[in-house]
Amino acid sequence: MSENSVVRDEPIAVIGMACRIPGASTPDEFWQLLRNGESAITEIPDDRYAAQLRDAGIRRGGFVREVDTFDPEFFGISPREALAMDPQQRLVLELCWEALESAGVVPARLRDSRTGVFVGAIADDYATLTHQRDRSAITQHTLTGLNRGLIANRVSYALGLRGPSVAVDTGQSSSLAAVHLACESLRRGDTGTALAGGVQLNVAPDGFLAAARFGALSPDGDCFTFDARANGYVRGEGGGLVVLKRLSDALCDGDPVLCVIRGSEANNDGGGDSLTTPAAEGQAALLRAAYERAGVEPSQVQYVELHGTGTKVGDPVEARALGEVLGTGRPAGSPLLVGSAKTNVGHLEGAAGITGLIKTVLALVHGELPASLNHESPHPAIPLADLNLRVQTGLGEWTPDEDAPRRAGVSSFGMGGTNVHVVLEQGPVAESAEAGGQPSVAAGVVPWVLSGRGGAALRGQAERLRAFVAARPELSPVDVGYSLALSRSAFSHRATVVGADREELLQSLEDLASGVVPGAAISSGPTAFLFAGQGAQRLGMGRELYEAFPVFASVFDEVCGGLDRHLDGSVRGVVFGGDAGALDRTVFTQ
Template structure:
């Protein structure tokens, strides 16, 4: 056992393998400027994908994006004074850094934590990010656009480091790039750090902004984008994904620490695993065997029986190659292969049809969706599903795409269990195991969510 503490609070023993509590959340996703708006969007079964490029995108003229996408409004807006940054420096700072400063602050507010109280503590920051669009814009303007602020303004590592600097945090501070799985891998690394006692609190998540047309071009040339501009996850019309953008942050503590601090607990991360495909038909071809392995290791690490899981938030990009492999792996580990009954299939779905594929931030979008679903005990619909891809025998695999609003329950008061998957194009796979939180006794009761 090790001890971890936040300054001014009593130390609490941490036990290797104990659940990690999600005590705060923030997000900025297409059509959803915060967690409650995100829940409303998902609950209503609406899509925020459109063919409108928002204003304030000088590097992304309207005719440069030929297919629908999920965009944020006002990514050019920022209050530098609030964060102690001069206007001159702010102009040199990647909007991804600026957005994550805002989301880190909002996540702490959501958790009821005064940011100043963390100064000097071993709080960690783990963020996923994969694009450098703002650096490309800066360099397009030549030497006259470069100042002494540029090196920090466009360096991806500073997305995490600037948060640690602002808040005076002494814990680990790093940016993860494992391609599209980056933000979920960042959350898994944060959970491991908390369990080891490397930090007593962690801010984890990811960000991805689409600021230049080249990002759309490379995805199109790769053959990943849907020609129709719609994501058809697990559907017979699946022909690619739609790009999206945004960012999200969760505030994490060990369960014992969260209970000692009297935090509101939105859900628990019971365990997880990361691996790599380790070679396949080509560098970017997914591996069913590797996906099965990461699922088995995640549920073994969490101490959870796969057949007890109610739903999985898919990676679910809507590609004709990736979807059948993901379905087969799920069927082998959590579906028919686990002995799951035919009348109780594993519910699956993806948020990507609603907001687009957020790439470096895709995992955190799926995680926050799943946390909201287990908290509210309601599974929101996965959009654009009509009939299954012929290569995905849902009944045989004991899977069902959840395309309607559905109540979630668990037998005999058992934890409500869920999974979240995120896969990177280079083969780095991540799966996390979640559950709801029910206080074991009145003495462990968490505060009312509406309390200030």
């Protein structure tokens, strides 16, 4: 195949995601932060070496809460080993579980499958802290606990996954490079399902000091992306992961398709003015290749999530490449909209690309473009009008012209010149149950099943579910019950709440969360059958189930058909009839 040949990329579906970033512990919380135009940048907390960093002139950053908390037994890890583990390993384990749950995938069903794990990670803060202590801090678990390569391997081991398991380090583009590699693995058939993303936790002062002395940090403690005040970035931390499948497989399996990755590409600048100086030619080549592989005309893209660090050199280079490839071929009155999540949460470095990707997926799903903060006047070296670019400075509806699908690009660039760009498109519109001819479900008592590895975990699940449903009045109780029964792991401590309506179910969840003692399931044992005997029968019993649930009706008819061959009469006719005397005849009663 010649170097100029273009192979169209098979579309990849994003079916689930999870994140833990400044100001947000879930994608829903991240979306609210973005939609409200909020910044999660704060003064450096005292437990993050605030005094030492203030002495160096560093006062602000983006931080996640409770990076020191972890439930090791949930993942089969001893407390002693957990203490020696890099918190980045612990966070990625949690995010993978949450991402699979968001996709409706029970992790146990992936065991022994060709599921791949691709995680971008560039920081070794916990190793730095460990080695600064005396040698007694080195234990039998230190080698595995501090090895960055094991961040992905931990997930593969914990979930029993047999696909590729790769830690990726391309600098600040690592997490988006991990997504690109996961897509390539899916297209080759090496992987059936992939978990991809990145992690960055800034738990030692050294990373702050190194970035400051390199000249990368903003003295103001904010990212002024594409703005005249651009003078560096503010550091952030956290992590994010997406669950990926080939689109054809996702549709066949009935997975929730949040959006589609039409194509992706990675390259290197191949030499600029210095090792760390970006080159517009390299970025422009990346963009052209990405859109060729995706089969998308650059003029069809409505929004690009920038790398957008807010540096004096980097921003103008990125703008020039975007203008050359995506801006100049557009109608004059239809500029390319651009923005950067770094203005909200800081530069997450090893997890920066996945943060921008998750932001853009959320925007595609909700049909809105949130504001890029801190933009008042363009950088003097970025002629926005000439490049046909416009910074998205407010919350706006995302409505493409002529019924075109929403399309976007996401960029992430590494300090050493490794660049990645991903082309996204809104997911296919799912048919409603009514349009698909599915029968409606009659009102009645609905069960919601919950479980946890312990009583406290189960009560926590009840509280989280109550808060989730209470904030979403549009949710159907039946749909919630279906998802809980079929797309959640069943642990040893279990409880079921029942209710005839939403309010009754929410009250039952509140009772469970406040301390009702749950039951513990028996892991194994003999099977028993219980027959009610006589006296439980009544006219019309089962009629509501029969009318509401086709599966129940089909089985009921099948059983009645088998019995009726041996009886003088119809079981269904007697049960659903009006003659109580006939129902009390022993032959029908039993």
